[in-house]
Amino acid sequence: MKIKDLYANDKTVFSFEVFPPKRDNPIETIFETLDGLKDLDPDFISVTYGAGASLADNYTCEIASAIKDKYGIESAAHLTCVNSTKKEVTEVLKRLNDSGIDNILALRGDINPDIPPKKEFEYSSDLISFIRESGYDFGISGACYPETHIESKSQIEDIINLKKKVDAGAETLISQLFFDNSLFYDFIEKARIAGINVPIEAGIMPVVNKKQIERMVSLCGASLPGKFTKMMARYENKPEAMRDAGIAYAVNQIVDLLSHGVDGVHLYTMNNPYIARRISESVKSLF
Ligand code: FAD
Numbered sequence: 001m002k003i004k005d006l007y008a009n010d011k012t013v014f015s016f017e018v019f020p021p022k023r024d025n026p027i028e029t030i031f032e033t034l035d036g037l038k039d040l041d042p043d044f045i046s047v048t049y050g051a052g053a054s055l056a057d058n059y060t061c062e063i064a065s066a067i068k069d070k071y072g073i074e075s076a077a078h079l080t081c082v083n084s085t086k087k088e089v090t091e092v093l094k095r096l097n098d099s100g101i102d103n104i105l106a107l108r109g110d111i112n113p114d115i116p117p118k119k120e121f122e123y124s125s126d127l128i129s130f131i132r133e134s135g136y137d138f139g140i141s142g143a144c145y146p147e148t149h150i151e152s153k154s155q156i157e158d159i160i161n162l163k164k165k166v167d168a169g170a171e172t173l174i175s176q177l178f179f180d181n182s183l184f185y186d187f188i189e190k191a192r193i194a195g196i197n198v199p200i201e202a203g204i205m206p207v208v209n210k211k212q213i214e215r216m217v218s219l220c221g222a223s224l225p226g227k228f229t230k231m232m233a234r235y236e237n238k239p240e241a242m243r244d245a246g247i248a249y250a251v252n253q254i255v256d257l258l259s260h261g262v263d264g265v266h267l268y269t270m271n272n273p274y275i276a277r278r279i280s281e282s283v284k285s286l287f
Contacts, residue, residue, distance in 0.1 A: 036273025
């Protein structure tokens with residue numbers, strides 16, 4: 001089933017994201033994670049794609065396929081293009097299709113200063129057009145940035161580029177993580193004014209520890225509201241309290257998003273079923 005069809009009858013979508021183990025680790029570790037996520041009954045689970053990796057270097061395809069076949073849950077495979085040639089992407093599309101995967105989250109990928117881009121795809125919109133022209137019938141989603149992509153000069157420029165992504169064929173969007181819902185609402189309003197009318201899922205990452213958040217924020221530039229930094233300062237040396245406060249913060253964010261009529265919520269599970277369970281059980285009846 002395509003992700004866009006999950007939104008039929010005004011349904012609010014609740015999805016999870018997992019990442020594959022590194023290729024030199026056993027694939028079984030992800031099955032322990034999926035065993036713990038299965039009965040939370042998400043609408044779909046997406047599987048990230050190692051930055052700079054080729055399909056041969058990561059388990060994305062195997063895991064996305066197992067989510068469907070073994071766990072009976074819809075899946076989406078992330079796919080980046082900046083370090084791939086068209087020939088390589090064609091091979092990946094064939095493999096995804098042969099594995100019965102229906103959905104791709106089409107991304108450019110971060111530019112790694114140590115790996116020169118292959119230059120056959122410049123933007124995710126190039127990948128989306130390429131998938132559309134490939135003859136395969138994948139559902140296609142794209143990424144969006146409530147606080148603007150770090151390379152964009154302005155939010156207006158970023159939203160104009162986002163419109164190009166949707167015009168190329170992205171049927172739904174999943175947002176970068178954020179901790180201040182008001183920035184998400186402001187972004188949604190501007191996206192709608194720009195004529196972006198596809199469903200937009202809000203990306204929520206529960207905080208587990210201070211280090212994790214510092215790393216994420218340095219990568220994506222998410223702003224941290226005062227109540228969030230106070231929480232981190234108070235509990236940073238008490239891991240259990242920090243975890244519980246992080247879960248409560250994510251639950252509050254989700255309740256507020258649902259009250260504002262968000263199209264969907266995408267939970268970055270960080271392969272932690274315990275945290276995903278506590279959050280899901282707190283909000284599931286609200287969807
Ligand atoms: P693009 O859409 O290409 O945008 C990149 C920049 O180019 C933006 O500044 C944009 O405004 C600009 N731009 C876009 N189109 C045009 C155009 N036509 N003309 C001019 N400028 C343009 N990374 C991974 O490596 N693996 C993953 O699995 C992964 N999953 C992710 C999932 C989500 C939900 C999100 C939000 C991000 C994910 N990322 C992942 C990170 C992502 O690869 C980076 O954020 C990357 O820097 C941008 O990818 P993009 O697809 O948004 O790029």
